[in-house]
Amino acid sequence: MKFFIDTADLNEIRELNQTRLVDGVTTNPSLIAQSGQKIAKVIEQICAIVTGPVSAEVTAIDFENMLKEGRYLAKIASNVTVKVPLTVDGLKACRTLSREGTMVNVTLCFSAAQALMAAKAGATFISPFVGRLDDLSQNGMELIEDICDIYANYPRFETEVLVASIRHPLHVIQAARIGADVATIPPKVLRQMYDHPLTKTGLEAFLADWAKTGETILESI
Ligand code: G3P
Numbered sequence: 001m002k003f004f005i006d007t008a009d010l011n012e013i014r015e016l017n018q019t020r021l022v023d024g025v026t027t028n029p030s031l032i033a034q035s036g037q038k039i040a041k042v043i044e045q046i047c048a049i050v051t052g053p054v055s056a057e058v059t060a061i062d063f064e065n066m067l068k069e070g071r072y073l074a075k076i077a078s079n080v081t082v083k084v085p086l087t088v089d090g091l092k093a094c095r096t097l098s099r100e101g102t103m104v105n106v107t108l109c110f111s112a113a114q115a116l117m118a119a120k121a122g123a124t125f126i127s128p129f130v131g132r133l134d135d136l137s138q139n140g141m142e143l144i145e146d147i148c149d150i151y152a153n154y155p156r157f158e159t160e161v162l163v164a165s166i167r168h169p170l171h172v173i174q175a176a177r178i179g180a181d182v183a184t185i186p187p188k189v190l191r192q193m194y195d196h197p198l199t200k201t202g203l204e205a206f207l208a209d210w211a212k213t214g215e216t217i218l219e220s221i
Contacts, residue, residue, distance in 0.1 A: 001176045001180065001181070002023035003022060005024075005050075005184070006025075006166070007031060007187055008027040008034065008037075010046065013025060022050060023052045024053040024054060024055075026083070027083075028055075032057075039073075040073075040076055044076050044077060052079060053105075055125075056073040056080055057084070057085075058083065063089040067097070070104075074097070080103070083106075084097075084104060084106055085106075085107055086118060094118065098122035098124065104122070106127065108127070109128040111143070112150055115151075115161075125162040126159050129164050129165035130165050131166060141178070144175055144178050144180055148180060163180045166183060169193045171183070
């Protein structure tokens with residue numbers, strides 16, 4: 001499973017990229033707004049930190065301007081993935097941009113029918129928002145299962161399932177159980193994934209016992 005980081009915060013990206021577990025980054029207009037920077041600048045900086053796909057979302061809602069914005073964003077760096085919303089104009093823009101060789105992430109997906117259309121439009125990634133469905137008492141992970149089942153029937157589909165709107169580590173585990181290709185994980189959740197209180201207390205106990213020996217490993221070589 002690929003781990004993308006869902007943020008436009010450069011400090012978070014720099015720090016988490018050090019884990020060597022980061023395969024890409026996703027942003028959206030809200031995350032860019034939170035960064036307080038112009039989109040071209042912050043996407044350029046993210047692409048200089050992370051070599052994997054970096055999603056930058058258009059804000060136009062009509063096909064022609066989506067194309068203009070998408071082509072502009074794609075020129076920022078070779079690892080830019082243009083993000084378009086799952087609307088008919090977004091699907092048309094996806095079809096055109098993907099045929100031009102641009103990676104496209106079709107976002108704001110909330111149904112299997114939408115995901116099927118995105119795959120037909122040549123999307124590189126489809127982003128179903130599990131958290132936002134859960135927030136409405138719908139089971140977001142069932143959508144992931146449906147999409148993965150459907151895509152498995154069509155080997156020529158090259159669209160990767162990028163699970164988005166992740167709220168906690170269980171979302172990542174459930175997505176991995178289903179076999180989704182990517183999880184885009186908020187920094188806080190990624191940290192929750194490796195932090196465990198029993199690991200912390202267990203390590204403290206090991207080191208306390210070791211300290212009593214007065215030994216150090218290197219000196220004993
Ligand atoms: O960035 C796309 C998606 O991950 C947004 O998630 O938390 O705003 O529902 P969220």
